[in-house]
Amino acid sequence: MxxxxxxxxxxxxxxxxxxxxxxxxxxxxxxxxxxxxxxxxxxxxxxxxxxREIVFQGQGELLALVTRGVDEALNDASAWDRMVNGVLVLSGAHAHEHRTTGRILDPILARSPELNERAVFKRSAITSALEGSLIGHGIDRWQAGALADLGIRAYYSGYDLWVAVDDSSTLADHVLAQITVLRGAAAQALEAAAPQPHPAGVRSADG
The missing domain is CATH 1.10.10.60 (Homeodomain-like)
Structure with a gap:
């Protein structure tokens, strides 16, 4: 060459x-x-x-993609739907060659504290970009932060599953499945944490 x-x-x-x-x-x-x-x-x-930065090239493009996905959601989209659209646009940019790269890179990252530290920074930057974009559309800061955390967790979990299998699935397929799983888990956790009504005729410990 x-x-x-x-x-x-x-x-x-x-x-x-x-x-x-x-x-x-x-x-x-x-x-x-x-x-x-x-x-x-x-x-x-x-x-x-x-x-190190050779490995993490393209981070700026990922930040732009997740922001664009939030911006391109319908005007009347809910906060949830804006988050999902942002994460799916981000996921849609990954082609089959990125899957191959991931298989090579994952064990390298596991052996290098320096690369792991940089990977944590990258994940934080993408999460912050998603959160900031949601806030920019008038979504409450606390809600935007919670949605961004869930969405990027789904993105990374889906990515791990996508890299591990060898089929015709797309990254977006796995990420959307993870979003569904995490939404269900969050709903169950909130339900379990909610105060339970006392049976009729039974007083609480406070009287």
Whole structure:
């Protein structure tokens, strides 16, 4: 591959994942990544601040997608429906090659505290973007925060399931199923926590 060829970001990602799998994240240098990708170190640092950011490229696009999904919901959409639309638009951007990348990346993340820390930051950023967009549509801050937490939990749980199986399902299929499961669990938890009426003729402990 010539060093002038396009898709430098994709080439660097593929090279980084190959080298991380072979030698580990900590032992891999930016020079090795650039060389494997057929690019110069100057090109690498023009695109990314460090080797960690090669893995997390595209985060800004994910934030824009989840925000766009909330914005594109119908004008009379409920807070719940806005959240769901945001998460589904986010999920719809993941193609089959992202599933393959996830299978390679997951064990690398599990072995690297530095990458894990960055992954936590990414999840927090997406959650905050979803919450902020919901608030921007007049949804109460507390409710927006709870919905964003649930929606992004469903997104990540669905992603784990999607990566683990090999079928024709989409990420959105798994995320929507997880949203349904989590909604049911939340409803059950609220019902269990609600004060129970006393049977007729039975006094409470307070009298």
């Amino acid at each position: 010539g060093r002038w060829e396009p898709d430098a970001r994709g080439r660097l990602l593929r090279a980084a994942l190959e080298l991380f799998a072979e030698h580990g994240y900590e032992a891999t240098t930016t020079a090795q990544i650039a060389d494997r990708a057929g690019l110069t170190k100057t090109t690498l640092f023009r695109l990314f601040a460090d080797k």
